[in-house]
Amino acid sequence: MKILLLGSGGREHALALKLKASTVDLVSAPGSDALAELGACVPLDLENPTEVAAWCATNRPDLVVAGPEVPLVAGVGDAVRALGIPVFGHDAATAHLEGSKAFAKAFMERHAIPCAASHTVTDLAAGEALIRGWPYGYPIVLKADGLAAGKGVVLAPTEVEALETFQAFMAGQFGEASKTVVFEEPLVGMELSLHVLVDVDADHASYALLPACQDHKRIFEGDQGPNTGGMGAFGPIPYLRPADIELMRTVLVEPTVKGLQKDGLAACGVLFLGVMWTAAGPELLEYNVRFGDPETQVLMQLLDEDLGALLLEVAEGRLRARELKLKPHTAIAVVLAAEDYPEGAKKGVPITLEAPAVTVIHAGTQKENGQWLTNGGRVINLATSAPDLSTARAAIEAALPQVHWPGMQVRRDIGLKALRHAEAGKTVQDPW
Numbered sequence: 292m293k294i295l296l297l298g299s300g301g302r303e304h305a306l307a308l309k310l311k312a313s314t315v316d317l318v319s320a321p322g323s324d325a326l327a328e329l330g331a332c333v334p335l336d337l338e339n340p341t342e343v344a345a346w347c348a349t350n351r352p353d354l355v356v357a358g359p360e361v362p363l364v365a366g367v368g369d370a371v372r373a374l375g376i377p378v379f380g381h382d383a384a385t386a387h388l389e390g391s392k393a394f395a396k397a398f399m400e401r402h403a404i405p406c407a408a409s410h411t412v413t414d415l416a417a418g419e420a421l422i423r424g425w426p427y428g429y430p431i432v433l434k435a436d437g438l439a440a441g442k443g444v445v446l447a448p449t450e451v452e453a454l455e456t457f458q459a460f461m462a463g464q465f466g467e468a469s470k471t472v473v474f475e476e477p478l479v480g481m482e483l484s485l486h487v488l489v490d491v492d493a494d495h496a497s498y499a500l501l502p503a504c505q506d507h508k509r510i511f512e513g514d515q516g517p518n519t520g521g522m523g524a525f526g527p528i529p530y531l532r533p534a535d536i537e538l539m540r541t542v543l544v545e546p547t548v549k550g551l552q553k554d555g556l557a558a559c560g561v562l563f564l565g566v567m568w569t570a571a572g573p574e575l576l577e578y579n580v581r582f583g584d585p586e587t588q589v590l591m592q593l594l595d596e597d598l599g600a601l602l603l604e605v606a607e608g609r610l611r612a613r614e615l616k617l618k619p620h621t622a623i624a625v626v627l628a629a630e631d632y633p634e635g636a637k638k639g640v641p642i643t644l645e646a647p648a649v650t651v652i653h654a655g656t657q658k659e660n661g662q663w664l665t666n667g668g669r670v671i672n673l674a675t676s677a678p679d680l681s682t683a684r685a686a687i688e689a690a691l692p693q694v695h696w697p698g699m700q701v702r703r704d705i706g707l708k709a710l711r712h713a714e715a716g717k718t719v720q721d722p723w
């Protein structure tokens with residue numbers, strides 16, 4: 292099977308390693324030096340559907356797998372599918388669930404999916420008045436409507452900061468993306484990432500759940516410091532009981548799948564539900580129309596299926612609703628980040644990379660004369676799985692001395708809070 296994989300980061304390297312576990316001919320676009328070790332790379336502009344479709348028309352891959360959301364929002368899925376080539380990745384209309392927070396909130400409200408109360412504002416005076424009479428308590432959650440490279444959500448702790456953020460958004464901090472602003476009630480609780488493979492069309496609607504994972508967004512241990520794209524993740528979550536998963540299936544996943552069908556939206560890929568488990572139960576924070584990063588690195592450790600065949604099943608609209616085959620393990624992925632991340636990223640620093648006994652995933656590296664160099668904020672991920680979270684954490688600890696460079700940042704507490712929560716016999720209903 293010839294597969295074109297769109298993307299270049301850690302998520303794509305993890306997908307590529309799993310795809311290569313079966314015999315596939317892999318091409319990545321634009322790819323990376325690490326992906327080049329698994330197949331050819333072609334320098335396609337993922338925001339240009341015509342360019343990606345033209346390559347596909349000539350090279351006829353059996354399957355296109357979209358890593359990031361940007362090509363999907365740009366319409367790459369539509370353009371390639373129009374050629375009769377299967378795509379694991381949604382049409383632009385469905386990708387709007389990530390591409391527009393206002394659209395996603397309207398979808399959640401229309402289909403009675405529990406979520407934070409919200410107001411969508413496009414007018415400066417109306418937004419300022421809303422902030423001055425804010426009824427939901429602090430922080431005020433402000434979201435730029437459109438894609439803002441993960442930087443479009445601000446939790447403003449005071450009225451003054453909310454006004455400053457709102458004014459900057461409306462002045463075009465993220466261009467058109469921030470000229471519509473969604474204000475949300477702050478939700479308090481335990482955050483988790485729920486991935487669902489979805490195959491929805493006018494005449495069928497099936498889905499398959501992947502194990503719930505937990506990401507660690509802050510740069511420093513103990514959840515301190517600024518937000519990042521994710522410093523590490525693990526899954527499944529040891530204190531989530533089967534009944535908790537069933538509740539998320541009933542109140543979040545099924546209304547989403549049925550809602551897509553009712554609205555005439557096709558789905559052909561993955562939905563990643565950002566969930567906050569509050570005192571009132573699970574509530575939906577957001578939809579992503581792609582796999583999470585670093586959640587994918589965790590999920591690929593757990594999935595015990597031929598990935599290419601599974602993604603093709605979704606892409607061809609013949610996903611059978613079923614329990615996916617999973618290793619009876621807990622997996623963990625720990626991010627090794629560059630100096631200055633998340634404000635910046637010191638690039639070009641030589642990496643010492645011995646041969647650790649865990650999976651090494653390249654997220655932001657470059658190879659020069661046989662030497663790996665840092666080339667992004669999140670540089671390398673170490674991933675593994677073991678019968679339980681404690682053992683998986685220990686395996687990463689044992690591997691850490693074998694990968695390093697000056698200025699490397701790593702959180703050694705990935706999964707630790709959850710482990711303690713579980714060991715204390717607490718459930719998801721207990722305060723987090």
Ligand code: AMP
Binds near residue numbers: 475477479565
């Ligand atoms: P989003 O891109 O919508 O997931 O927002 C990014 C992050 O902001 C989430 O992962 C949450 O940690 C936080 N967040 C988003 N919405 C809310 C909310 N209504 N209440 C509290 N935290 C939120």
Ligand code: GLY
Binds near residue numbers: 506520579
């Ligand atoms: N790890 C969070 C994300 O991929 O959005």
